[in-house]
Amino acid sequence: MKAITTVRRIAAAVGSAAVVSAALIAAPTAAQATPTCTATYADIDLPNRAAYWSVTCTTAARVYVDAQLWYDNTTLVNLPDAGARQLAANETWTVYTQDATHTGAAWHGVLHIVQEYPSGPPAVLAHVVK
DSSP, X not given: OHHHHHHHHHHHHHXXXXXXXXXXXXXXXXXXXXXXXXXXXXXXXXXXXEEEEEEEESSOEEEEEEEEEESSSSOEEEOTXXXXXXXXXXXXXXXXXXXXXXXXXXXXXXXXXXXXXXXXXXXXXXXXXX
């Protein structure tokens, strides 16, 4: 941010908006963290009202899973075992989870797996929609 302010001051002195534009384009942005986790599989089984996934991390990391099933336009179920989990280095989190409160196939499902970071946007590891 200090570099951008300095460039703006130079541009004001020189009187060139092009200097500001070139500097803003070249200014470094906050680095996106590289994921250290991998979703080895992720899927939704609508007929059996289930979702399953496996995530492995090479370093300690926080992983968040959102697993939802819809039975119609208004009935939404968050599947058990979804949510956040802190994984240790070289740990694998494998889950098969099922909705036991409904009968019959689900109409729609979403399984979203991300690696969270203390600052910055999460990294999407898997996204399944059926």
